[in-house]
Amino acid sequence: MGWDWFTDPDYWASRLAFQRMLAAIYLIAFLVALNQFRALIGTRGLLPVPQLVARVPFRLAPSVFHFHYSDRFFAAVAWTGALVTAALVFGVADSAPVWVSLVVWAVPWVLYQSMVNVGRIWYSFGWESLLLEAGFLAIFLGPAGMAPPVPVLWLLLWLLFRVEFGAGMIKMRGDRCWRDLTCLYYHHETQPMPGPLSWYFHHLPKPLHKLEALASHFTQLVVPFALFAPQPASGIAAAVMIVTQLWLVASGNFSWLNVLTITIAVSALDSKLLPFSPPPLAEPPLWYRVVVLAVTALVLGLSYRPARNLVSRGQIMNFSFDRLHLVNTYGAFGSISTVRHELVFEGTDEPDLTPATVWREYEFKGKPGDPRRRPRQVAPYHLRLDWMLWFVPLSFRYGESWLERLAGKLLVADRAMLKLLRHDPFRGERPTFVRARLFRYRFTTPAERRETGDWWVRRPLESALDPRRLNAEGVPVAAE
Structure with missing residues (x-):
């Protein structure tokens, strides 16, 4: 049998697009940290980091800031993350050796992990864990000169499945208005941060609001299962999710949640949907194959509790079962506010x-x-x-x-x-x-x-x- 199954050049373009888009989201996240940390978690912030690291041990909140904290050091960490991810946006690691690619992609993951684990409520949003989980998998995708590893591509599909299916299940188990398709009578008005078009979405006819809710259920509860089907079904399922996420981008402001979900979905598009020809691709070294298989086994092992959570009556959303946010649960708006x-x-x-x-x-x-x-x-x-x-x-x-x-x-x-x-x-x-x-x-x-x-x-x-x-x-x- 050999190792022919291990890589798939049909996903060369989607891997490249995923990496560029993910690096851009990382860059935004580090810039957000630079602009806001002093007021929120700085030494004189609302919830200072030094207070947290003084009472919470490293094993419960792994972070470089356990070894040293000052506002100047936090800024240096954030600037390092911003510069590295800006370089990744422009493809500086594309032609690097495999080990260099792994190290470079590990840098923003370690630095952002350090911020999330000391950020308390300011970093408690689901898209923080989603960025870290996607960022961890990105470490092992390899440079552009090598075909993408199939096990990591499957792990990205598993992540996308949990994001969408988890969001769908929390709705069906949550507010009754999701089951009678009336939640969107209110949601565009009462969502956390309406956007420029939210007023217009709110005033759509009620039958269209019901159609929105029905389309959401279909995309989140039915379509995700097609991700694991052969192409073109998997790519079409991802494309449907991308369109749905673009609708959410237009109708409100949800930080980088939607664009990050789109980014993960892009990794499921093969050469039929992204018709870009790859250059001659090198074979991955044996040590890299072993590392990827070990990471795959780790993620699958850690997936037990998040998978059980998906089918549990007591489903929780946006929760990390491990301190490094490697495999998490997701979901949003199980309950809808009817007044703002x-x-x-x-x-x-x-x-x-x-x-x-x-x-x-x-x-x-x-x-x-x-x-x-x-x-x-x-x-x-x-x-x-x-x-x-x-x-x-x-x-x-x-x-x-x-x-x-x-x-x-x-x-x-x-x-x-x-x-x-x-x-x-x-x-x-x-x-x-x-x-x-x-x-x-x-x-x-x-x-x-x-x-x-x-x-x-x-x-x-x-x-x-x-x-x-x-x-x-x-x-x-x-x-x-």
């Missing part, structure tokens, strides 16, 4: 609070705020603070460890924090008081939009954080 609540932060520079106090509003980059502002296209960039502020109204336990500290950062006009905002009404000066109020938001109707030009209608509900001020020690306290 938003936290609105306000401040004043008046010396005393009175019924006539004028409050000025802080504006965030992605989350809804000013009703006149059209929702922005943010993805595949990830606004971590905006996302977490969407979770807080669902349950204030999401913000109990940092919401008060956020108010404190606004009171001292913390420069790192203000960089995460779209608009600071005090232009870098300190307010005397800060508060947060809970608002009910909904999209305007077409008639309201024509009349006012607004994208949202909102009304205040209650106080989410009573006015805070700084005491003599510079600590935020409730205003008297």
Whole structure:
């Protein structure tokens, strides 16, 4: 039999496209870290890394930051990841020896793993684990001068299957509206971060919303099984998933989740769908074949619990069963919110609070705020603070460890924090008081939009954080 089965040149172009796209997503992730870490997890951030590594051992959260942490060192790690992945985007490892390719692709995986494992809630999203799992498999795909290894291609299919089928099963086990096909009556309006077209998607006729839900079920519950069929069925299944993910890209902002799922699906397209001729390809060395088979056995062994989770009545989503995020569970929106609540932060520079106090509003980059502002296209960039502020109204336990500290950062006009905002009404000066109020938001109707030009209608509900001020020690306290 020999080793003829081990590689397949028909996937040369798709392997190359997958690597380029994955490197670009890595690059975005490192740039996000560079722009946001000081305010969120830096030494003076909302949830500092030094506090975590002082009480959580390395074995529970493997990270280079257990050996040393400073904001300057974190920035150096993030810049290293950004530079390496930028080089990979331009194919610097394409003609390298196999061992060099493995080492170069391992660098961003190790560095980003280190960030995720100390990032706490700010790095708790499912697409972080998805990037790490896909990034781990990418290490073993080999350079462009060698045909792609079939075992790793199959592992990518297994990953894509779990992403899609897991999302489908969590919906069927979750909110009843997924079963009666009415969830999308609400979802485009209540999703974490609507995009520029979300208003239009929300106002589609209800029969089309039901068709959207039905198409989602078909793509996530039926199509994934065709991934393991011979070509062209496998490639067609991947193409259907790509089209569905592009629909999600158009209808909302989900960080790099959708483009990463598209990237993984691209690896399933053979030369009939990506008709690019490969150059003469070298045979892989024996040691590399042994390594790939060992990795395949490891991933299959670790797949037991995620696979069992898929068929479990108590299915959990976006969970890692191992500390290195090698094989994970995925899924999203098992429950759908039917109303949208938003936290609105306000401040004043008046010396005393009175019924006539004028409050000025802080504006965030992605989350809804000013009703006149059209929702922005943010993805595949990830606004971590905006996302977490969407979770807080669902349950204030999401913000109990940092919401008060956020108010404190606004009171001292913390420069790192203000960089995460779209608009600071005090232009870098300190307010005397800060508060947060809970608002009910909904999209305007077409008639309201024509009349006012607004994208949202909102009304205040209650106080989410009573006015805070700084005491003599510079600590935020409730205003008297």
